[in-house]
Amino acid sequence: MTGQRLSVTRRTVLRGAVAAGTLAGTAATLRPTLASADPSRGVVVLGGGVAGLTAAHELAERGFDVTLYERRALGGKARSIPVPGSGRDGRPELMGEHGFRFFPGFYRHIPDTMRRIPFAGNANGVWDNLIAAPEARFSRRDADDVILPLGRAGRIWATPDDFRETVGSAIATSTKMSESDALYFANRLLVFNTSCDARRYGQWDKVSWRDYVGAGRRSTEFRMLLSRTLTTLLVAAKDDLASTLTIGNMGEQFLGNPLEVANDGALDRLLNGSTNEAWIDPWVARLRELGVKFATGEVRGLDIADGRITAARIVDGSGAARQIEADYFVCAVPTEVARTLWSPEILSRRPDLAGMSQLMVDWMTGIQFFLKREIGIARGHVAYVDSPWSLTSISQNQFWARTPVTGLGDGTVRDCLSVDISDWNTPGLLYGKPAKECTHDEIAREVWAQLKAHLNDQRELLADADLHSWFLDTGITWDGANKRNTNADPLLINTAGSWALRPESHTADIENLFLAGDYVRTNVDLATMEGASEAARTAVNALLEVSGSNAPRCRLFTLYRASELEPFRQLDIARFKSGQPNLFDAPL
Structure with a gap:
């Protein structure tokens, strides 16, 4: 098959420093001042979901010429x-x-x-x-439903005991759960919230949420609300499969942050x-203004030579097979598609990608x-x-x-x-x-x-x-x-032990390939629009480093952790290293 070179250009750098905060606080455009660049260089983004659109947006604002290929509809799982x-x-x-x-x-x-x-x-x-x-409803068959008002709580805790009592009381009151079950769950949340990173990734990611909360020994109400419902709502996973790392992170945000500290807005x-009218269509229009080009195409493979991706094999909208060449490739297709692209040659360079074959997707x-x-x-x-x-x-x-x-x-x-x-x-x-x-x-x-x-x-x-x-x-x-x-659109499930199977966005082993899917390791650690956006920003930052660009890096955010509990997380570093349990981790 004859290769066809895509005419996309990388406009390399922004002249002058632009504060990273400028990128977040306003809808105003970041307008780059461009240096001369090799006109044969460019970026291909494979996939037009939230990850692909985010990568294209960040790159275009920094002066890169970008062509994005999407097999079906822009917006992916987020579209109307x-x-x-x-x-x-x-x-x-x-x-x-x-x-x-x-x-x-x-x-x-x-x-x-x-x-x-x-x-x-x-x-x-x-x-x-x-x-x-303003509210959420938890509906039960043949039982009274619970309607929870959503909003900031009136106070925050000062000590671990205060944490247990405050969270436990809130759960017992709002769910009609027994006080003993509510306090028990509050303590399990305290254990996670006071765990250091090493324990979260080295211990809790390997434990299912149901085992972590001991659901088998608690009441039916506890099992339904705090074990089953939390997991299916967040990650479409059963509680005996879902990673405690993932569910614990979400619990820390929803239940461990009553004053919504560091939140962008309401809970x-x-x-x-509709999503297209209120978000996706204006987004695509903005990207077109920034010079992003869109094409219909489904990626079928990646060619590699000398540690670089040389071309993406695409079947375009007419059904014709083409080879698309560019200097940088951002792979923003979902898990089940991405792992079909990892040829033996790619895996020999990046063996970390082999673990993706074990990642679980569901509906x-x-x-x-x-x-x-x-x-x-x-x-x-x-x-x-x-x-x-x-x-x-x-x-x-x-x-x-x-x-x-x-x-x-x-x-x-x-x-x-x-x-x-x-x-x-x-x-x-x-x-x-x-x-x-x-x-x-x-x-x-x-x-x-x-x-x-x-x-x-x-x-x-x-x-x-x-x-x-x-x-x-x-x-x-x-x-x-x-x-x-x-x-056609399954969802990655964050199962116990899955963190070790997920790759980083970029390694030097294949210098011009950048991964921007929600399967990439991220701080939010959840297969969501947010995870896709964070992964895309990480990919773009790596691309900026490889390309030698001095453009401002994409902003990256971390999840909230209560500062009141930080001394206990520091204490937990030594406890985990020495094989001791978390200070508050009483036997189940």
Whole structure:
């Protein structure tokens, strides 16, 4: 096959120092002053999800010429999906989603980028399209539901005992859990929060969350809320698989930071319109203004010689195979795609990539129910705690002030209940089959039945007459011959022991290859938009070093840790090194 050289140029450096803080505080453009550069040099970004768009954004702001290849749709798992044929009488089509968007306050990288995406009428760009959800609901079958107000707590603790009592009391009061269970969990959270890094990565990452919290010896309420629900909501993983490192990090942010210190905003935030309208489309427009070029293409392989990637083998939008040459390659495709690219020649240079073959992916995918009336379920997210398919939902119209659902479709839709299915492997209520083995119609009926079983046990909140239509993520495809679904967009699962299997963004062994997927080791350590953004920034910083650029490095943020507990983390360094348990780690 004849190689085709991509005409992309690397404009090497910014003249003059630009403070890194300038990149975060405003939607204003970073305008580089460019030095002369070899016109044959450039950057290819493979993948147009959050990681790829972030890498392209950071590189373009620093004067690089970038071409991005995406196989299907820009935005990846974060995109909106128009419902084909749903618009009537000049109205836009209804909007589906791979899953509802959730922007916790401890996210820092995504909001930093959002502030640099201009949006008409917004002083802070796309960031101003984020709005806070004031509450969350935990719905149980045949039991009282718990509605939690979300907001800053009135005080913070001063000592470990105060931590246990404050967190334990808050859990017991808000969940109706026994005081002994609540205090026990608060102590397990204290153990993690006072663990040093060496223990977190060397011990807790190797332990499943269920074993860490001793769920098998606690109450049903404890197992459902603090073991099962936490893991399925965050990482679509079962509690016997999920890494304590990952779940502990999230618990430290949600429960260990009552005053939201160092947060970007409120604990739970959503967009005020469909994801494409409120975020992705303005982002792509901004990248085009910065000179990023977009092309349809699916990467099938990487050629390597003398420790450098010489070309990416692409099948373009017309189905033609091409070789794309450039000086730098940013691989921003997801886990299950990236690991197919690691040829024996690449693995001989970077043996650390071999561990990716053992990383686990599973499904966490959305379905939207379009309703004929607004449903007052909750002013925020709802977790259906004991639903077989680990469902969560959000009623969108109450938040979509920018483009209400009522203005979409045929004019009769009044709300959209957007539901995430986190467990595709457990049999459901109606058909006794897991979601992977259900037809699309069966999936819709099953999810609807599980929602009603939770919401209608006290009074009817959801009626069949409310349903206008439904839409399942197009990444889910029914294979009639094998009587099961396939999924084009699985999710990386942070299982126990998976940290050792995940690579760094860059090593000198292949000097011009940079990894920017959410499987890369990151501080946030979670397969999310935030993890993808952090990984992309790390990749760009490595590229800047290799290229000799003096452009300002991308800002990187770390997760919050309570300063009040820092002396105990320092103490834990010596304890872990000598083989002793954490000071507060009492026998389970």
